[in-house]
Amino acid sequence: MAKAKIKFPVKAAKRAAPSRVVKSKPVKVQPVPEPFHASNRGTPLIEMREISIAFGGIKAVDHASIDLYPGEVVGLLGHNGAGKSTLIKVLSGAYKRDAGSIHLNGQEVAINNPRDAKGLGIETIYQTLALADNVDAAANLFLGRELRTPFGTLDDVAMESETRQVMHRLNPNFRRFKEPVMKLSGGQRQSVAIARAIHFNARILIMDEPTAALGPAETAQVGELIKQLKADGIGIFLISHDLHDVFDLADRLTVMKNGKVVGSARTSDVTQDEVLGMIIAGKCPKGAIPGPGALRDQAA
Amino acid sequence: MSNTPSSQSPALSQESAIARFLRATEIDTRMLGMIAALLVIWVGFDIYSGVLRPGNGIFGGSFLMPRNLWILLVQTSTIAVMTTGMVLVIVMRQIDLSVGSMLSMVAVATGVLQVYNLGPALGLGHPSIWITAVVFALLLGAAVGCFNGFLIAYAKIPSFIVTLGGLIAYGGTAFLIAKGVTVAPMDKTFKLIGGNGPLASIGPFWSWFLGLSACAGIVLAILNGRRQRIRFKFPLRPVWAEVFIGITGSIAALGATAVVNAYPWPHKVAELYALENNIVIPAGIENRDGSAICMAADKIVHCVDGLSYQTGFPIPVLIALAVGFVMTFIATRTRFGRYIFATGGNPEAAELAGINTKRLTMMVFTLMGALVGISSVIASARLDAATTALGTLSELYVIAAAVIGGTSLAGGIGTIYGAMLGALLMQSLQSGMTLLNFESAYKDIVVGTVLVVAVFIDQVYRRRVK
Numbered sequence: 001m002a003k004a005k006i007k008f009p010v011k012a013a014k015r016a017a018p019s020r021v022v023k024s025k026p027v028k029v030q031p032v033p034e035p036f037h038a039s040n041r042g043t044p045l046i047e048m049r050e051i052s053i054a055f056g057g058i059k060a061v062d063h064a065s066i067d068l069y070p071g072e073v074v075g076l077l078g079h080n081g082a083g084k085s086t087l088i089k090v091l092s093g094a095y096k097r098d099a100g101s102i103h104l105n106g107q108e109v110a111i112n113n114p115r116d117a118k119g120l121g122i123e124t125i126y127q128t129l130a131l132a133d134n135v136d137a138a139a140n141l142f143l144g145r146e147l148r149t150p151f152g153t154l155d156d157v158a159m160e161s162e163t164r165q166v167m168h169r170l171n172p173n174f175r176r177f178k179e180p181v182m183k184l185s186g187g188q189r190q191s192v193a194i195a196r197a198i199h200f201n202a203r204i205l206i207m208d209e210p211t212a213a214l215g216p217a218e219t220a221q222v223g224e225l226i227k228q229l230k231a232d233g234i235g236i237f238l239i240s241h242d243l244h245d246v247f248d249l250a251d252r253l254t255v256m257k258n259g260k261v262v263g264s265a266r267t268s269d270v271t272q273d274e275v276l277g278m279i280i281a282g283k284c285p286k287g288a289i290p291g292p293g294a295l296r297d298q299a300a
Numbered sequence: 301m302s303n304t305p306s307s308q309s310p311a312l313s314q315e316s317a318i319a320r321f322l323r324a325t326e327i328d329t330r331m332l333g334m335i336a337a338l339l340v341i342w343v344g345f346d347i348y349s350g351v352l353r354p355g356n357g358i359f360g361g362s363f364l365m366p367r368n369l370w371i372l373l374v375q376t377s378t379i380a381v382m383t384t385g386m387v388l389v390i391v392m393r394q395i396d397l398s399v400g401s402m403l404s405m406v407a408v409a410t411g412v413l414q415v416y417n418l419g420p421a422l423g424l425g426h427p428s429i430w431i432t433a434v435v436f437a438l439l440l441g442a443a444v445g446c447f448n449g450f451l452i453a454y455a456k457i458p459s460f461i462v463t464l465g466g467l468i469a470y471g472g473t474a475f476l477i478a479k480g481v482t483v484a485p486m487d488k489t490f491k492l493i494g495g496n497g498p499l500a501s502i503g504p505f506w507s508w509f510l511g512l513s514a515c516a517g518i519v520l521a522i523l524n525g526r527r528q529r530i531r532f533k534f535p536l537r538p539v540w541a542e543v544f545i546g547i548t549g550s551i552a553a554l555g556a557t558a559v560v561n562a563y564p565w566p567h568k569v570a571e572l573y574a575l576e577n578n579i580v581i582p583a584g585i586e587n588r589d590g591s592a593i594c595m596a597a598d599k600i601v602h603c604v605d606g607l608s609y610q611t612g613f614p615i616p617v618l619i620a621l622a623v624g625f626v627m628t629f630i631a632t633r634t635r636f637g638r639y640i641f642a643t644g645g646n647p648e649a650a651e652l653a654g655i656n657t658k659r660l661t662m663m664v665f666t667l668m669g670a671l672v673g674i675s676s677v678i679a680s681a682r683l684d685a686a687t688t689a690l691g692t693l694s695e696l697y698v699i700a701a702a703v704i705g706g707t708s709l710a711g712g713i714g715t716i717y718g719a720m721l722g723a724l725l726m727q728s729l730q731s732g733m734t735l736l737n738f739e740s741a742y743k744d745i746v747v748g749t750v751l752v753v754a755v756f757i758d759q760v761y762r763r764r765v766k
Contacts, residue, residue: 114651132643132649132650133646134641135642135645144654148635153629153633153634157528157532157534
């Protein structure tokens with residue numbers, strides 16, 4: 001907690017005056033967090049409203065709502081099976097939602113497949129990295145949006161050239177451009193996955209357990225990258241098991257349990273113990289706004 | 301993110317000369333191994349056959365003779381064409397067991413169309429017969445492949461089951477279409493596609509033209525690659541390595557041309573052609589080893605400087621080479637090919653990258669079907685008949701060729717040229733053992749053993765490379 005305050009002193013000072021946004025249901029009234037860019041005050045960059053999705057009768061996500069502002073990092077927490085990855089896969093187009101709507105800058109958008117999401121600037125770094133292990137870095141970076149020559153054939157040279165540039169920024173030591181990514185180290189593979197997400201002018205970045213497979217030095221590097229992307233005005237959803245990560249990097253957090261949102265809070269308003277209580281018991285603390293998944297007696 | 305040293309950094313002095321050579325030329329060492337195995341087999345057969353009965357081969361046998369190599373190439377083409385498609389199917393983590401039965405079915409249907417329908421309707425030998433037949437075979441193959449692909453991709457039935465069902469059902473369909481009889485003879489132009497008859501080869505002039513064009517193509521490709529790398533300031537291959545590749549490629553192209561051109565028409569065929577076209581048969585000098593023909597008191601004798609026609613590249617081999625070229629292009633230079641490999645490497649990742657893997661699966665099986673259509677034309681044209689047994693067991697040879705050629709059944713890995721070399725290797729074994737008069741039971745044992753051993757060696761090789 002102390003660490004988080006040191007990281008974001010500005011936020012702590014401005015905490016006094018939260019503005020409000022009115023939504024369709026009174027339950028959903030939430031204070032808007034401090035935007036990092038004054039011009040973006042008001043409309044969230046992305047807003048998922050009342051999303052539900054079920055797999056064979058099991059409600060993986062049940063009326064979950066979540067939002068994200070430009071230049072903001074929102075941590076999404078919860079147990080295994082809490083529905084956080086599923087919710088986020090609805091946003092990235094991997095799953096089709098049963099109910100609910102997605103709004104980009106206040107406008108409702110249709111996301112039915114990964115291509116739709118990418119077209120809207122929503123990029124995802126999956127926990128599994130989702131790399132095709134048998135092809136090289138450039139082929140992975142451009143998978144699904146290859147550069148082509150005027151004849152319609154793959155322009156491998158141009159793709160390799162761009163890959164060299166973006167990889168140089170992320171990982172200056174990377175030189176194994178011709179090798180299939182299965183031969184790369186965990187960190188190198190991670191940087192390929194990150195390069196793919198940020199290379200196409202992403203507006204919203206979803207990072208699913210980005211540091212799960214990384215060592216301390218590489219984790220710190222990912223942290224640096226997140227701060228840099230924040231400064232560029234990109235909104236980031238950070239899915240993590242790791243409370244420390246979330247308190248280090250996120251401005252706000254949302255906790256899910258059994259497919260429902262337990263509550264949302266600014267990281268500076270809650271302690272790690274309180275968040276742990278939200279994750280395990282669904283108890284929503286004072287500093288957080290309760291969601292439909294919060295324990296009844298605590299929600300009031 | 302980590303600081304793992306790259307593979308390019310170790311000091312050059314630590315590498316052996318061979319390693320440095322391989323790295324500079326970027327030659328696929330696996331392909332080198334296959335070519336070495338092929339040469340060992342060829343030389344072995346030539347020596348062995350020479351021991352049994354001396355011949356004109358390089359090592360005194362009858363295997364490494366232009367005629368045998370020419371026939372070997374023709375025999376390989378059917379399997380070689382289909383295996384290019386099988387590579388993509390296997391790379392996609394699928395399998396197609398139905399290609400043999402499909403080949404029989406398409407061949408029989410095409411045969412019935414041209415022999416019972418088009419022939420009587422248009423008159424025998426009408427030029428549109430062969431064109432219609434070829435287009436029909438291609439479309440029918442593609443349609444059947446598409447049907448397989450639909451069941452696999454959209455009905456989500458495993459490809460093993462769908463195509464196993466196809467193996468049985470298409471064989472039965474072939475029998476029904478042919479009513480159990482052999483459909484023959486084929487149209488006389490159609491027959492040329494199978495390398496049947498003296499005019500089914502393009503002759504020495506066009507063969508040299510093709511050989512030289514291939515050399516020019518190799519040089520242009522090297523220059524273009526170099527220009528591209530310079531444009532983007534990538535590290536270049538050393539000039540000596542480029543020159544080496546250019547020269548080796550050109551020697552291979554011209555060598556193949558020289559071999560096929562060194563095989564003359566059989567003298568009876570040449571004589572018949574001369575008689576039909578009122579060509580005077582020159583005298584020549586009688587010589588038992590001569591390849592040309594001379595008339596000596598109404599008898600044909602071998603001679604030097606007599607009437608001789610060089611065959612050049614046979615049409616089925618040209619078709620197989622063209623298919624190999626196009627399929628390599630599709631696999632490496634198009635989005636379609638890139639998606640096939642990415643899907644084989646990680647289907648989930650491909651899906652998440654926005655690739656429509658279902659449609660892709662269906663397209664790959666459609667392509668496989670079209671290639672079966674091409675092979676059915678070659679096979680029935682070569683036999684000059686369509687039978688229900690035409691494709692029997694060829695699905696297994698096609699798969700074996702792809703696997704020997706380095707295609708991984710786990711998906712994601714495979715090359716077109718490797719599979720075609722695999723087909724040539726398998727056919728060399730079969731053909732060589734036939735030449736040596738092996739019983740067919742032994743042939744099967746050897747071919748089966750080679751398949752297993754080849755995959756074992758490949759596994760060991762891959763583990764060591766890793």
